[in-house]
Amino acid sequence: MEYEKKTLPQYPAAMVNITNRCTLRCKHCFIFRDGNPNNPKEEMDTPALLAKLAKLQRRHGIQTMLWMGGEPLLRPDVLQGGVKLFVRNTITTNGTLAPIELPNCIYVISVDGPPEVNDAIRGKGSFRKVMDTLSRIPQNFASTVLCQCVVTKDNEDSLAELVKLLRPTRAEGLTFSFYVPCKVDTSSFTWGSLERRDQAVRQVMELKGKYPDFVWNKRRSLELMLSEKAKSVTSRCPSKEQVLPLYQEGKEFVMPYCCYGNDVDCDLCGAWVVFHLAAKLEEAGITRP
Ligand code: SF4
Numbered sequence: 001m002e003y004e005k006k007t008l009p010q011y012p013a014a015m016v017n018i019t020n021r022c023t024l025r026c027k028h029c030f031i032f033r034d035g036n037p038n039n040p041k042e043e044m045d046t047p048a049l050l051a052k053l054a055k056l057q058r059r060h061g062i063q064t065m066l067w068m069g070g071e072p073l074l075r076p077d078v079l080q081g082g083v084k085l086f087v088r089n090t091i092t093t094n095g096t097l098a099p100i101e102l103p104n105c106i107y108v109i110s111v112d113g114p115p116e117v118n119d120a121i122r123g124k125g126s127f128r129k130v131m132d133t134l135s136r137i138p139q140n141f142a143s144t145v146l147c148q149c150v151v152t153k154d155n156e157d158s159l160a161e162l163v164k165l166l167r168p169t170r171a172e173g174l175t176f177s178f179y180v181p182c183k184v185d186t187s188s189f190t191w192g193s194l195e196r197r198d199q200a201v202r203q204v205m206e207l208k209g210k211y212p213d214f215v216w217n218k219r220r221s222l223e224l225m226l227s228e229k230a231k232s233v234t235s236r237c238p239s240k241e242q243v244l245p246l247y248q249e250g251k252e253f254v255m256p257y258c259c260y261g262n263d264v265d266c267d268l269c270g271a272w273v274v275f276h277l278a279a280k281l282e283e284a285g286i287t288r289p
């Protein structure tokens with residue numbers, strides 16, 4: 001056992017999709033787009049899933065679990081049992097269901113713009129549902145509640161308005177993650193080049209300057225996302241080294257290429273986690289060969 005642990009790669013964090021079902025069907029969803037292994041009909045039962053996660057925790061030394069879906073709150077039994085296995089837990093939810101009180105947990109609620117912009121991407125009425133959910137979270141709810149916006153070419157002009165709408169709510173902060181395109185991406189979400197994305201990154205930098213406590217992206221992580229630096233980060237993706245991605249396939253977990261699936265364009269990746277980890281490595285003075 002000890003020998004096995006020493007020879008296996010160790011991951012400080014993992015992400016797991018505990019269900020392929022979802023209450024929404026967002027246009028930019030990487031779970032449902034082609035090239036990913038998820039089949040919405042197949043998922044493990046709760047005891048089997050938790051037993052496999054406990055084993056993986058021990059084998060890979062995982063401390064932080066990122067709970068994803070689909071919509072993870074569709075499986076509250078998995079969350080209730082699962083958060084006990086890890087030191088820290090982050091649950092990413094679409095805000096259509098009420099968060100449940102869990103220990104050592106951060107909730108991240110996805111919202112992609114003011115009502116019209118958000119609903120064009122995430123479905124009619126979904127912005128209102130997020131606001132309703134936020135308004136019903138009790139003041140003494142122990143978990144931190146954040147929002148996250150996926151910035152795309154389609155919503156890049158409405159980010160300031162979104163910040164204004166969310167600041168008075170129960171959300172303690174907002175992170176901006178930039179769209180991760182697939183290799184051949186014909187959607188309207190992608191800028192198609194890092195240089196064309198820069199304008200949106202600079203807008204988020206401005207919002208960070210204006211609302212430093214509410215916008216949780218690190219300043220340095222945004223600087224690293226600019227076109228002159230981004231490839232030096234994504235060519236050796238820190239998320240790929242530190243976060244073990246687990247998707248369900250039949251009765252097993254499979255490991256896709258990265259948290260965003262198999263068909264991804266690393267050169268144009270703008271995932272929050274990638275640049276956040278890169279900035280943290282810099283802060284810690286860790287230079288990678
Ligand atoms: S809420 Fe998340 S999992 Fe569900 S469709 Fe939207 S992006 Fe996909």
Ligand code: SF4
Nearest residue numbers: 234237258264266269
């Ligand atoms: S797509 Fe992004 S998160 Fe995935 S491996 Fe590439 S750089 Fe990393």
